[in-house]
Amino acid sequence: MGLEIILLFKYVPNTTTVNVDPNTGTLIREGVPSVVNPHDLVAAEFALRLKEKYGGRIRAMIMAPPSATKGIEYLVGMGVDEGILLTDRAYGGADTLATSYVISQAIKKVVDHYDLIVAGQETLDSSTAHIGAQVSSWLGIPYVYYVTEAELQDGHMILTRQLETYVEKYRVKLPALISVLMHTLQPRDVTLKNKMKAVTQKPVKVYTNNELQLNTLCTGLKGSPTIVAKTEFIGKIPRKMQVIQGKTPEEMVSWLISKLKEEKVI
Amino acid sequence: MEGMNILDQKFDVAIVGAGPAGLSAAYYLAKKGFKTAVLERGREVGSKSIYGGRIYAAPLKEIYPNFNSIPVHRWVKRERISIMPDYESMISIDYQGKEAISFTAYLTEVVKWMGIQAESAGATIITDVPVTNFYKENNKVSGVVSGEDVLRSDVVIDAEGVNRLVLEASGIVKPLKPELVALGVKEVLKGESKQIEDAFGLSQNEGLAWVFLGAATANTPGGAFLYTNRDSVSLGVVVLLDKAIANVKDHVSQLVESLRTAPALKNYLQNLRISEYSAHLIPEDVWSLRPERLVYDGLLITGDAAGLLLNAGYTYRGVDFAAYSGYLAGKAIEQAHAKGDYSAGSLSSYESMLEESIVIKELKRFRKVHEVMKNGLLFEKYPKIMSGVMKRMFENSDGPSKAWDAINESCKENQYSMLKLLIDGYRMVRSL
Ligand SMILES: Cc1cc2nc3c(=O)[nH]c(=O)nc-3n(C[C@H](O)[C@H](O)[C@H](O)COP(=O)(O)OP(=O)(O)OC[C@H]3O[C@@H](n4cnc5c(N)ncnc54)[C@H](O)[C@@H]3O)c2cc1C
Ligand SMILES: Cc1cc2nc3c(=O)[nH]c(=O)nc-3n(C[C@H](O)[C@H](O)[C@H](O)COP(=O)(O)OP(=O)(O)OC[C@H]3O[C@@H](n4cnc5c(N)ncnc54)[C@H](O)[C@@H]3O)c2cc1C
Numbered sequence: 053m054g055l056e057i058i059l060l061f062k063y064v065p066n067t068t069t070v071n072v073d074p075n076t077g078t079l080i081r082e083g084v085p086s087v088v089n090p091h092d093l094v095a096a097e098f099a100l101r102l103k104e105k106y107g108g109r110i111r112a113m114i115m116a117p118p119s120a121t122k123g124i125e126y127l128v129g130m131g132v133d134e135g136i137l138l139t140d141r142a143y144g145g146a147d148t149l150a151t152s153y154v155i156s157q158a159i160k161k162v163v164d165h166y167d168l169i170v171a172g173q174e175t176l177d178s179s180t181a182h183i184g185a186q187v188s189s190w191l192g193i194p195y196v197y198y199v200t201e202a203e204l205q206d207g208h209m210i211l212t213r214q215l216e217t218y219v220e221k222y223r224v225k226l227p228a229l230i231s232v233l234m235h236t237l238q239p240r241d242v243t244l245k246n247k248m249k250a251v252t253q254k255p256v257k258v259y260t261n262n263e264l265q266l267n268t269l270c271t272g273l274k275g276s277p278t279i280v281a282k283t284e285f286i287g288k289i290p291r292k293m294q295v296i297q298g299k300t301p302e303e304m305v306s307w308l309i310s311k312l313k314e315e316k317v318i
Numbered sequence: 319m320e321g322m323n324i325l326d327q328k329f330d331v332a333i334v335g336a337g338p339a340g341l342s343a344a345y346y347l348a349k350k351g352f353k354t355a356v357l358e359r360g361r362e363v364g365s366k367s368i369y370g371g372r373i374y375a376a377p378l379k380e381i382y383p384n385f386n387s388i389p390v391h392r393w394v395k396r397e398r399i400s401i402m403p404d405y406e407s408m409i410s411i412d413y414q415g416k417e418a419i420s421f422t423a424y425l426t427e428v429v430k431w432m433g434i435q436a437e438s439a440g441a442t443i444i445t446d447v448p449v450t451n452f453y454k455e456n457n458k459v460s461g462v463v464s465g466e467d468v469l470r471s472d473v474v475i476d477a478e479g480v481n482r483l484v485l486e487a488s489g490i491v492k493p494l495k496p497e498l499v500a501l502g503v504k505e506v507l508k509g510e511s512k513q514i515e516d517a518f519g520l521s522q523n524e525g526l527a528w529v530f531l532g533a534a535t536a537n538t539p540g541g542a543f544l545y546t547n548r549d550s551v552s553l554g555v556v557v558l559l560d561k562a563i564a565n566v567k568d569h570v571s572q573l574v575e576s577l578r579t580a581p582a583l584k585n586y587l588q589n590l591r592i593s594e595y596s597a598h599l600i601p602e603d604v605w606s607l608r609p610e611r612l613v614y615d616g617l618l619i620t621g622d623a624a625g626l627l628l629n630a631g632y633t634y635r636g637v638d639f640a641a642y643s644g645y646l647a648g649k650a651i652e653q654a655h656a657k658g659d660y661s662a663g664s665l666s667s668y669e670s671m672l673e674e675s676i677v678i679k680e681l682k683r684f685r686k687v688h689e690v691m692k693n694g695l696l697f698e699k700y701p702k703i704m705s706g707v708m709k710r711m712f713e714n715s716d717g718p719s720k721a722w723d724a725i726n727e728s729c730k731e732n733q734y735s736m737l738k739l740l741i742d743g744y745r746m747v748r749s750l
């Protein structure tokens with residue numbers, strides 16, 4: 053029978069330093085190519101290993117604009133079976149509450165059966181780590197985060213959760229939601245066979261609000277109680293760039309020391 | 319093959335590498351109805367594309383009927399060659415033409431555009447997938463291997479660029495040697511388009527291509543370049559790899575840094591900020607790099623992988639030549655398909671079409687340049703002699719010297735005879 057797994061992922065700008073528009077306080081995404089959130093690649097690897105061990109199927113789900121199809125293609129390239137894209141103008145501008153609402157309702161409406169939902173620890177671009185907790189709350193299922201290992205036992209899942217100085221073991225009923233501790237595993241590479249399938253067969257199901265019929269007062273900007281009121285910059289310390297002068301290391305060091313003295317640093 | 323995973327899906331043509339060569343071949347073939355797959359190891363089409371800054375238009379116009387939508391930054395109407403004896407001074411030759419035959423652009427944008435053309439024509443592009451070898455049946459290339467997976471095709475085009483690991487793996491070429499390639503490092507310096515136009519005295523859409531010799535490469539063989547883009551400047555240094563290993567003490571990236579901060583360029587580059595840094599190999603000794611043949615049973619080799627790049631000393635032509643070779647490879651496949659024969663003999667029309675084309679004609683015309691380039695004097699002695707001449711002519715407080723005296727004195731100072739200088743000059747002119 054195997055495990056029916058839903059993998060939650062986000063498609064994020066490929067940068068470790070997210071630039072925020074100083075005027076509007078929103079993310080500057082223009083010109084920054086997107087990638088699957090790196091911590092979600094770890095979650096994907098985790099799910100793929102479970103599938104290899106127990107059989108079953110993995111469906112990758114995302115609420116995002118249609119450009120996220122490329123992210124689904126990447127995951128299918130790794131070995132994920134299918135993608136589910138939840139996309140609608142009415143879902144835009146969502147905070148974590150409105151995002152988790154759409155995801156959880158979609159799971160209720162379009163996923164006939166699932167055993168496990170796997171999420172990443174957090175995202176690269178906003179890192180709230182809210183989504184996993186909120187989706188599990190909406191669905192009323194157990195939630196364990198920072199998971200590093202999972203094993204099936206008599207229809208339950210034995211989960212290992214890694215904390216700073218100790219390890220916890222959980223025994224949970226299925227279905228359950230887990231978030232995988234970042235850096236736990238090395239995500240595998242895309243293979244030619246799987247990527248070919250992703251690109252030529254496009255195994256992606258797209259749902260808009262026509263199909264999902266969610267109350268749009270609960271989705272997108274309207275359904276978002278969080279308002280990012282202000283983003284303040286941690287001002288950049290202006291730097292005086294200078295090339296160290298001197299021919300020998302000794303000369304360079306004394307040049308540096310004299311400069312530091314001049315600047316009253318030492 | 320043992321342990322191999324042969325995909326059910328088969329293509330007419332499989333192409334290794336989504337650069338200018340691979341995509342132009344894909345575009346032509348897909349348009350002609352061939353089921354074409356392009357395999358690219360980069361994350362996205364264009365993500366691995368690196369070059370200096372300008373592209374010659376004519377070959378691309380022939381390949382792409384909708385050339386007009388290609389993302390041009392500026393049309394090059396000005397050319398400048400400067401000899402830098404040191405970072406403070408330079409002797410420049412300026413040329414201002416009325417007709418522009420080349421344009422500046424970001425290669426990532428151009429390659430992405432080519433990818434869109436190929437996909438709209440019906441080609442399948444698979445990114446994130448490195449090809450590791452060719453797949454052979456009865457000694458004929460019949461597909462490509464990536465890891466454990468095999469994609470079969472009637473014929474394969476190799477367009478993997480200069481770092482030809484697949485050709486190496488299949489034993490067609492030997493690993494690259496430092497004396498055959500150059501290393502290019504480049505920075506993109508960003509500003510506003512108005513700022514670029516003011517600093518370089520350009521009007522809107524007008525571009526400058528600028529080459530530096532001498533100090534810019536630490537007086538080793540090679541050259542440095544500056545191209546003006548819409549709202550940025552591409553600044554880079556190219557050095558022959560073996561000479562750089564022997565002569566350049568610092569990291570090569572330091573050469574770009576020194577050029578960017580050179581007093582001689584200060585007024586041009588003020589208030590621009592570094593937005594990109596990249597490095598890549600360039601075919602240098604293209605005749606030695608060229609594989610024994612450009613066609614084998616079931617295989618054609620195009621672009622940089624085939625050594626089809628022109629280094630004219632003052633300019634590189636790689637992008638348009640690569641694209642054109644891909645286009646000709648496409649035509650050769652079309653002809654071979656009509657004969658139902660993909661053997662080397664049948665595909666050899668690719669070699670003969672290349673031979674007749676601008677690509678090989680230009681490569682032959684500039685054949686001797688590489689010899690001149692290897693001549694270290696050009697990059698060390700001559701700039702010093704010339705600067706000595708100029709100093710005597712323009713910075714002599716007793717009034718200017720006569721040019722002849724100035725050359726004579728400068729040669730003496732640099733311990734070089736005027737006769738030798740004349741012979742060198744003659745040789746160079748003959749080879750150029
Ligand atoms: C600078 C900034 C600050 C923000 N701060 C807040 C805030 O404080 N409160 C708030 O409510 N919103 C905030 N937002 C909005 C927030 O980015 C979105 O609601 C986002 O969709 C979910 O939050 P996250 O990216 O932090 O995901 P996380 O909760 O960190 O993600 C955890 C996991 O959930 C899954 N997941 C995340 N997003 C999706 C998705 N769209 N589809 C499917 N699975 C997904 C992935 O597996 C991911 O690894 C902020 C946005 C920005 C740009
Ligand atoms: C610093 C520098 C300056 C230059 N300046 C200019 C200039 O101003 N004008 C000009 O016309 N030319 C210039 N060139 C040359 C020009 O960039 C090349 O000639 C041209 O890009 C060659 O095109 P190509 O398609 O043959 O190879 P590439 O552009 O190198 O493309 C090869 C593609 O194949 C992919 N690939 C490689 N191996 C594999 C594999 N095993 N599996 C799958 N994919 C693979 C690569 O990721 C890449 O996308 C310059 C080059 C450099 C480095």
